[in-house]
Amino acid sequence: MKxxxxxxxxxxxxxxxxxxxxxxxxxxxxxxxxxxxCVSGTVCTVINAYYSQCLPGTASTTPPVITPTITPTTPxxxxxxxxxASIPPAPTGSNSNALARAAGKLYFGTxxxxxxxxxxxxxxxxxxxxxxxxxxxxxxxxxDATEPEQGVFTFSGGDQIVSQAKAHNQIMxxxxxxxxxxxxxxxxxxGFTSAQLTSIIxxxxxxxxSHYKGEIWDVVNEPFNDDGTWRSDVFYNTLGTSYVDIAxxxxxxxxxxxxxxxxxxNIEMTGAKATSMxxxxxxxxxxxxxxxxVGLQCHFIVGEVPTSLQSIMQQFTALGVEVAITELDIRMxxxxxxxxxxxxxxxxxxxxxxxxxxxxxxxxTVWDYTDKYxxxxxxxxxxGEACPWDANLQKKPAYSGxxxxxx
Numbered sequence: 001m002k003x004x005x006x007x008x009x010x011x012x013x014x015x016x017x018x019x020x021x022x023x024x025x026x027x028x029x030x031x032x033x034x035x036x037x038c039v040s041g042t043v044c045t046v047i048n049a050y051y052s053q054c055l056p057g058t059a060s061t062t063p064p065v066i067t068p069t070i071t072p073t074t075p076x077x078x079x080x081x082x083x084x085a086s087i088p089p090a091p092t093g094s095n096s097n098a099l100a101r102a103a104g105k106l107y108f109g110t111x112x113x114x115x116x117x118x119x120x121x122x123x124x125x126x127x128x129x130x131x132x133x134x135x136x137x138x139x140x141x142x143x144d145a146t147e148p149e150q151g152v153f154t155f156s157g158g159d160q161i162v163s164q165a166k167a168h169n170q171i172m173x174x175x176x177x178x179x180x181x182x183x184x185x186x187x188x189x190x191g192f193t194s195a196q197l198t199s200i201i202x203x204x205x206x207x208x209x210s211h212y213k214g215e216i217w218d219v220v221n222e223p224f225n226d227d228g229t230w231r232s233d234v235f236y237n238t239l240g241t242s243y244v245d246i247a248x249x250x251x252x253x254x255x256x257x258x259x260x261x262x263x264x265x266n267i268e269m270t271g272a273k274a275t276s277m278x279x280x281x282x283x284x285x286x287x288x289x290x291x292x293x294v295g296l297q298c299h300f301i302v303g304e305v306p307t308s309l310q311s312i313m314q315q316f317t318a319l320g321v322e323v324a325i326t327e328l329d330i331r332m333x334x335x336x337x338x339x340x341x342x343x344x345x346x347x348x349x350x351x352x353x354x355x356x357x358x359x360x361x362x363x364x365t366v367w368d369y370t371d372k373y374x375x376x377x378x379x380x381x382x383x384g385e386a387c388p389w390d391a392n393l394q395k396k397p398a399y400s401g402x403x404x405x406x407x
Contacts, residue, residue, distance in 0.1 A: 086214075088133065088169035096399070097133040099406035100363065103356050107171050107363040108406070109134025111327065114157045116373050117164060121393055125369070127168045134171040136326070136365055137161040138375075141174055141212075142182045147204055150186050155211055162212065172215045173326070173365065176263065177205045178247045179221035180233035188234050197238045201246050206254035218263040218295055218326070219251045220244050223280075228272030244280070245289050252290040263295030263326055269306035274315075281319045295326035298351060299367070301383075302332040302340055305347045310354040317360030325355055327367040329386035330398070331376045336385045345397035348388065352405030 020039045038044045090101035100108035110132045116122055125131060139145060140157025147153050165172045178201060192200065209217055223231055223244060230236050235243040244262070251260045262281075267274040277294065284291045294316045296309075306312075313323045330347045332340045355361035368374055370389040377384040388399040 088129070088171065091130040091133070093130050094403065094407075095128070095130040096402050096406065098130045099403055101133065103406050104359075105355070105361070105363050105406075107133035107365075108402070109136065109171070109173070109363060109365040110369040111136040111138045111175075111365060111367045112161060112164070113138040113368075113373065114140055114160055116368075117160065119372075122370065122372070123164075125389070125393060127164070129168050129170055132170060132369070134173060134363060134365060135161060135165040136173040136175050138175075138368070139182070141208065142176060142179065143187060143204065144182045144184050146208055148184050150200070151203070153207055153211075158212065172212065174209070174212055174215045174217040174258075176218035176221040177208055177251060178219065178235060178243065180231055180235070181222075183234070190234075192234075192238060194239055197235070197243075198246055201235070201243060202250040205247050205250040209251045209254040209258055213255045214257050215255075216259040216293075216324075217251055217261060219247050219260045220262045222264050223262065224264060224267075224273050224276050226266055226273055228276035244284070245287075248284070248290050259292045259322075260290060261293040261295045261324070261326075262291060263297065265297035265299055265327070267294070268296050268298055268300075268309050268312055270308045270312065274312055278315060278319070281316065281321055285320060291321060293322040293324060293362075295324050297327035297367075298325045298329075299327060300330045300347065300351070302330055302344045302347055305330070305350055309351065310357055313354065313358045313361055317358060322360045322362050323358065324362050325351065325364040328364055329367045329374065329376060331380060331383045331386035334382055334384050340385075341397050344385075345401035347401070348398045349401035349405045352402050356405060 020035055020037045036044065087106060091098045097108040100106075108131075110126065112126060112135055114137075116126075126135075137158055140161060145157055146155060162172055164170075187200065190197075190200075205219065209215075209219075220243075223236075225231050230241060239246065248260055248262075251258060262277070264273070264277060267277045281291060281294060296313065298309075300306075316323050328348075328351060330344055330351075332344060352364060355364050366388060367386075369387055370391065370393055371385055371387045372389075372391040372393065374384065374387050376386040385396075388396055388402060390396050
């Protein structure tokens, strides 16, 4: 009799122990059906509505409301810097953003990066909202920068660029939540189950979007290969196409006021990749999955701007989403020549004109405004001069093409 009681007690103890979530494991959140208690030495911590996690500390059976570990540049805040997607006052004059606003668009903007903000001459132009009415952080909101360790968030880089934008009445575009590249190894090599990766995406997207409330967001970035097939990465390989739904729904729940986008390149011309994106938007809309816009990156080559750009944008807007040109640059084979610069001017003019002609194209962002900080030379051997300002921060003929098109 005593033996049976001992065995029963042991069985109960083992059952309870095995039901507990391990350190760093999930212990709660919307849709979570697993254990809500943690092993000894850890505490179930509410990260957000979708995700509670067993973090090192004193064990507890009730998840306390504790925010994730955050390293801000300003005093800690539960929501991050004050930011709103409300449209800033329109500047006057004949510079690029002033003309874009006069043409009925929300902005003409640029990408920037934290290391560039120590360049005073560069920042002086960047801060002039008659030139730029919107900023995109090139790297500081990506996964490796914002959640380098699971459940440990740092927003210092993103906060710096948000502060730069808000100080000069510029709209922010968040970039990005879910992308196959620039992932910390704990994500790409984690070997997670479908349930685990679902919670990880929900946690990451909701924490990021809620920290920067009221912004435009590239929630899903580059989901397709150039042939229109789904890109093979940790998200698709584990969850199939459902990872897109998961990310978009988490972003919408975190901030119902945010504009949420899917962003990709080589969808600016008629072909398999554009067709796949069009079909994805149709499918999401038919199932009630939130999506507000499609970003067309527009990394082009001089003399090769697709003539179908305007038509493609109109096909997207016909599905009930807005579009934006999100990463525009037009590179050339070096050295630059008068003829190449003249063609580049025409090319920039044609891209801006296409956006201007489509009522649902809300704005254009160049992928940094100056050749001094362009990503092109280090990525495409022998090519460069892709931006509207040269490396000495002087306007090139391309800038005249931009202003002529907006006017």
